[in-house]
Amino acid sequence: xxxxxxxxxxxxxxxxxxxxxxxxxxxxxxxxxxxxxxxxxxxxxxxxxxxxxxxxxxxxxxxxxxxxxxxxxxxxxxxxxxxxxxxxxxxxxxxxxxxxxxxxxxxxxxxxxxxxxxxxxxxxxxxxxxxxxxxxxxxxxxxxxxxxxxxxxxxxxxxxxxxxxxxxxxxxxxxxxxxxxxxxxxxxxxxxxxxxxxxxxxxxxxxxxxxxxxxxxxxxxxxxxxxxxxxxxxxxxxxxxxxxxxxxx
Amino acid sequence: xxxxxxxxxxxxxxxxxxxxxxxxxxxxxxxxxxxxxxxxxxxxxxxxxxxxxxxxxxxxxxxxxxxxxxxxxxxxxxxxxxxxxxxxxxxxxxxxxxxxxxxxxxxxxxxxxxxxxxxxxxxxxxxxxxxxxxxxxxxxxxxxxxxxxxxxxxxxxxxxxxxxxxxxxxxxxxxxxxxxxxxxxxxxxxxxxxxxxxxxxxxxxxxxxxxxxxxxxxxxxxxxxxxxxxxxxxxxxxxxxxxxxxxxxxxxxxxxxxxxxxxxx
Numbered sequence: 334x335x336x337x338x339x340x341x342x343x344x345x346x347x348x349x350x351x352x353x354x355x356x357x358x359x360x361x362x363x364x365x366x367x368x369x370x371x372x373x374x375x376x377x378x379x380x381x382x383x384x385x386x387x388x389x390x391x392x393x394x395x396x397x398x399x400x401x402x403x404x405x406x407x408x409x410x411x412x413x414x415x416x417x418x419x420x421x422x423x424x425x426x427x428x429x430x431x432x433x434x435x436x437x438x439x440x441x442x443x444x445x446x447x448x449x450x451x452x453x454x455x456x457x458x459x460x461x462x463x464x465x466x467x468x469x470x471x472x473x474x475x476x477x478x479x480x481x482x483x484x485x486x487x488x489x490x491x492x493x494x495x496x497x498x499x500x501x502x503x504x505x506x507x508x509x510x511x512x513x514x515x516x517x518x519x520x521x522x523x524x525x526x527x528x529x530x531x532x533x534x535x536x537x538x539x540x541x542x543x544x545x546x547x548x549x550x551x552x553x554x555x556x557x558x559x560x561x562x563x564x565x566x567x568x569x570x571x572x573x574x575x576x577x578x579x580x581x582x
Numbered sequence: 583x584x585x586x587x588x589x590x591x592x593x594x595x596x597x598x599x600x601x602x603x604x605x606x607x608x609x610x611x612x613x614x615x616x617x618x619x620x621x622x623x624x625x626x627x628x629x630x631x632x633x634x635x636x637x638x639x640x641x642x643x644x645x646x647x648x649x650x651x652x653x654x655x656x657x658x659x660x661x662x663x664x665x666x667x668x669x670x671x672x673x674x675x676x677x678x679x680x681x682x683x684x685x686x687x688x689x690x691x692x693x694x695x696x697x698x699x700x701x702x703x704x705x706x707x708x709x710x711x712x713x714x715x716x717x718x719x720x721x722x723x724x725x726x727x728x729x730x731x732x733x734x735x736x737x738x739x740x741x742x743x744x745x746x747x748x749x750x751x752x753x754x755x756x757x758x759x760x761x762x763x764x765x766x767x768x769x770x771x772x773x774x775x776x777x778x779x780x781x782x783x784x785x786x787x788x789x790x791x792x793x794x795x796x797x798x799x800x801x802x803x804x805x806x807x808x809x810x811x812x813x814x815x816x817x818x819x820x821x822x823x824x825x826x827x828x829x830x831x832x833x834x835x836x837x838x839x840x841x842x843x844x845x846x847x
Contacts, residue, residue: 348845361755413687416588416841428687437681441613450609453602454686482616 337426337505337536339388339411345419346381346406380406381561388537395552395569396541397576403561404541408432408508411539426537427456429504434495435488444479444494451498465501472497496524500531507535511542545573585837592689603692607699622707629659629711636776644777649719653712657804658775660708665796666766667701668744673752673759675745680847690843697745702738712807726810733802733813736821740799743828750839753846773797795824
C-alpha cells in the first residue's frame with residue numbers, strides 16, 4: 334500500500350490587491366505605463382508565513398486559532414486550491430475537501446443533477462455515484478424536492494445536500510473547515526453521527542475548529558495558528574491547555 | 583519559476599478526468615434548454631429564420647444564386663458562432679466556476695474543457711442544418727463532410743486556445759468579454775461570412791480576408807463541406823500558423839495567471 338502524507342516546507346501565502354475600486358484594465362495600464370503616483374492604495378496580507386508541517390498516514394490533526402489566524406488558508410493550501418506564494422507543498426493521496434456547503438451549485442439544475450456534479454468534482458467515479466445515489470438521497474431527506482431546481486432550496490437544504498454527498502465518498506485525506514454545525518436540530522444530530530463515522534475513515538484528517546472538546550475527541554495532535562504562523566504544535570491536551578490560558582488573559 | 587511544469591501536469595490531469603468535464607459540459611446544455619418547450623430546436627429555428635431572411639435579401643443585393651449562397655451562409659454562420667463564443671462567453675469560464683474552483687481540488691483546466699464541450703455541442707446541433715439545404719439544392723456530398731473533419735479538428739484546437747486566453751484574462755480583466763463582443767461585431771463585417779470571399783477579390787480588396795485569421799479558420803471546414811474537396815494547402819498552413827500563435831500566447835497567459843486565478847476570483 335502506498336503511503337499517504339502531507340508535507341509543507343517553509344510555505345507562505347501572501348494576498349495582494351487593490352483597496353477599493355476595480356483592479357482592472359485601467360489600473361493595470363496606468364501602473365504599467367505611467368507609473369502613476371496616484372494609483373489607489375494596495376494591500377498586502379501575509380496569511381501564512383514560514384509554515385513547516387509533516388503530517389503522516391494515520392494522523393488526525395486539529396487546527397486552532399482566532400478568526401483570521403490562517404486556518405482556512407492553510408487548509409486550502411493543503412488541498413491544493415491555493416498555490417502557495419512561497420515554499421513547497423508535497424501531497425500524496427486523494428484529497429477530499431469539505432470547506433463550504435453553501436456554494437458550488439448549478440442553480441437551474443435539479444437536486445439529483447447537483448448530487449452527480451458534486452460527486453464527480455469530489456472525485457467519485459460515475460458508476461459509484463449512481464450506485465450511491467439512493468442512499469445519498471435518503472440521507473438528505475429532501476424527497477420530492479430533489480427533482481426541483483436547487484434555486485428553490487433554502488440554505489438549510491443546500492447544506493443537507495452538500496453534506497450528504499461529501500460524506501458519502503471514501504476519503505484518503507480529509508480536510509474539514511469548521512463544518513460540524515449542519516442544518517436543523519434533527520439533521521444536526523444525524524449529521525454528527527455520520528461525520529464521526531466519516532472522520533474515522535480518513536487516513537489523514539485535518540480539521541479546524543473552535544471547539545476544544547471536539548478537538549480532543551478526534552485529534553491526538555493539534556496545531557495552533559496565530560497571524561499566519563504556527564505558535565504551538567503538539568499533543569492536543571497540551572496545546573489546548575496553553576490556548577485556554579492565553580485566551581483567558 | 584516552476585509554473586510551467588505545474589501547468590503541464592495540471593493540464594494532463596485534466597485530460598484524464600474527461601468524464602468530469604464531459605458531464606459538466608453536457609449538463610450546461612441541458613440546463614440551458616431545461617425549461618424551454620422545444621429546446622435545442624430553437625438554435626436551428628433562429629438560424630433558419632436568419633438564413634432565409636438574410637439569404638434572400640443578400641442574394642438579391644450581391645447578386646448570388648440561392649443554390650450557392652444559402653449553404654454558404656448557413657455553414658459560415660454556424661462556424662462563426664463557434665468562434666465567437668470561444669472569444670466572448672469563454673471569458674466567464676473561470677468566473678462562473680468560482681464556487682467549484684474555490685472548494686474542489688481538480689485542476690481548473692477542466693473548466694476550459696467544459697466550455698469547449700458545451701460550445702462544440704452547439705456547433706454539432708447547428709452544422710446538420712446545412713444538410714437539408716444541400717439536399718434541396720442537390721449539392722450534398724458525404725465525401726466533403728468527411729474531408730471537413732481535419733478542418734473541424736483544427737478549428738477546435740483554435741477554439742480551445744481562444745478559450746484558454748479569454749478565460750484567464752477574463753478573470754483578471756472583467757471587461758474583456760464585453761470588449762471582445764464589440765470587436766467581433768466589426769470582425770463579422772470584414773470576414774467573409776455573409777458574402778463570398780470572391781466578392782472582395784473582384785473589387786481588389788482581397789487583402790481584407792487574406793490577413794484575417796478567422797477567414798482561414800472558417801475555410802478549413804467550410805470549403806470541404808461546400809465544395810466536396812479539401813481546402814487549399816496554404817489555407818491549412820495559415821490556420822495552423824494562427825493556432826500555433828494562439829497556443830503560444832495562451833501558454834504565456836496561463837503561465838503568468840494560473841496561480842493567481844483562485845485569488846482573483
